[in-house]
Amino acid sequence: MSSPKTIRWGILATGAIAVTFTKDLLVDPKTRGVAHVKHAVVAAASSSSKSRAEQFLKDCGCPADAQAYGSYDELVKDPNIDIVYVATPHSHHYQNAMLCLEAGKNVLCEKAFTVNAAQAKALADKAKEKDLFLMEAVWTRYFPLSIYVRDVITSGRIGPVARVLADNSMASNPEATWSDGKHRMVNPDLAGGALLDLGIYSLTWVFQTLYHTQPENARKPPAVLAVMKSYDATKAADETTTIVLSFPRSAEAGGDAHAVATTSLRVATAPGGNGDTPGIRIQGPKGEIQVFPPAFRPTRTKLILSDGTIEDKSWLQPGPGKGSGWYNGFAGGKNSEGEGHGMFWEADEAATALVEGRKEGKYEGLAESILIMEVMDEVRKQGGLHYPEKIETTQFPVQL
Missing domain, CATH: 3.40.50.720 (NAD(P)-binding Rossmann-like Domain)
Known part of the structure; x- marks a missing residue:
């Protein structure tokens, strides 16, 4: 060796x-x-x-x-x-x-x-x-847990994925926790807000289950519909964002698939740290895969099939x-x-x-990373969220 x-x-x-x-x-x-x-x-x-x-x-x-x-x-x-x-x-x-x-x-x-x-x-x-x-x-993509989830999908055990519900939210009480408004979670100069910091994980679960699991030559960008609630203390960051996506697929692959990706600084995926509430549900005609929070570092999955099969797995690091x-x-x-x-x-x-x-x-190749950024661009456009030019620019070098 x-x-x-x-x-x-x-x-x-x-x-x-x-x-x-x-x-x-x-x-x-x-x-x-x-x-x-x-x-x-x-x-x-x-x-x-x-x-x-x-x-x-x-x-x-x-x-x-x-x-x-x-x-x-x-x-x-x-x-x-x-x-x-x-x-x-x-x-x-x-x-x-x-x-x-x-x-x-x-x-x-x-x-x-x-x-x-x-x-x-x-x-x-x-x-x-x-x-x-x-x-x-995007560390979560490389977990054995995530590889297992993708393998279950590509094996056809739940049938073609029809819908994914993915949330990554934290009831952070932002006005008290980040009262000066300078923290990266709420500071517009640091691209603050729920979307880029927390919502990226909701989109990660949507993309790695609905997009990445398709044959590379069949993958198509989703249609995007989004709403945002602004964080009032700065009025320049999102407090809560909800995204509906429709992924085009051929009829042979199951037809169009839907996803809902949500994120919030105000409410939690699992109040009180209750790990029994799945934050991600990946649903097909033969069953669903549940992934338990936190979305960024999950350690439990549950496969529930329509024939009564249940596989409850723990994935300790x-x-x-x-x-x-x-x-x-x-x-x-x-x-x-x-x-x-x-x-x-x-x-x-x-x-x-x-x-x-x-x-x-x-x-997650570079093309997929870019596509996810394009989705978040569209979400911000629909929500009216803009960051300062100095952090949006492609000029280099720029002193920040």
Whole structure:
């Protein structure tokens, strides 16, 4: 057996999502049955100071020889980096990812990919021009749970999918939680609102079950009808958004399929954290697949068939295990001891693509990422939601 290929990562930004990703990244891939690649963090950068990057590397347990940088420009010039993980707010993704691509670096960029489809297209064009790997970090798509759901669909067990209902909402009490209006969830300068941060997961479940499971040559963009409720405190972010989609399909494939994708900052998918309420329901004439919240990190599915068959499955995230003294989580939350968060699956895919010479992800290519951005553009158009020009522009570089 050949030795695993080590992929050397640079981490661009040092916020909460970067911490979670990096701690997951450093877990031995063998704990999740991956033997062909492994990961090394060789550098991290903070836009505020080198000392913050140094503290980040220490907090995440990175090797002592990992480099700390006080600017993103310095990071992308590091010759030891194979790929950069972009972990800034989505308002900054275009500028940050373009910086990496222009410097000749492969990129895994957090979701939502960009603020609009024009930016996503520009990044894809630049990656093609430079012959670089580029992937949107929609981590949920790479979970074994998601692969199982897609396999059930393509196997025909529930028949052709006729309807998908997908929600990702949190009763966050935004006026109290983010009272100054500066948080990325509500700040228009950071492309705030429910749609791009939470609604991307609702659309992820719709697209990976209704669109991605179709033969590639048969996939067609959906018709979109949407309504938005504005967040009154800023009047420049969406509080609640509801999207109805109709996916064209041939009569042989089951005819047109419908989806409803919803998201909100005001109400919750599962009030009180009740995990018994499915947030996603994928329905066909022979049954349905239920996925239980949270939509971004689900750990339970239930297949219910019309013949009475029920398959209730739990999908716990692997990791170092109990007794390891190792913990991960997100933004103050903590998983069980030794349990990974699940961000390593997308890292494994990015690393595998580099080893294989692929330039995009296996379970969501760039064309699909762009299409989802086009859908969100149309949703914002129908809802009258516009962000400041400085974060909507495709000009580069722009100081944010």
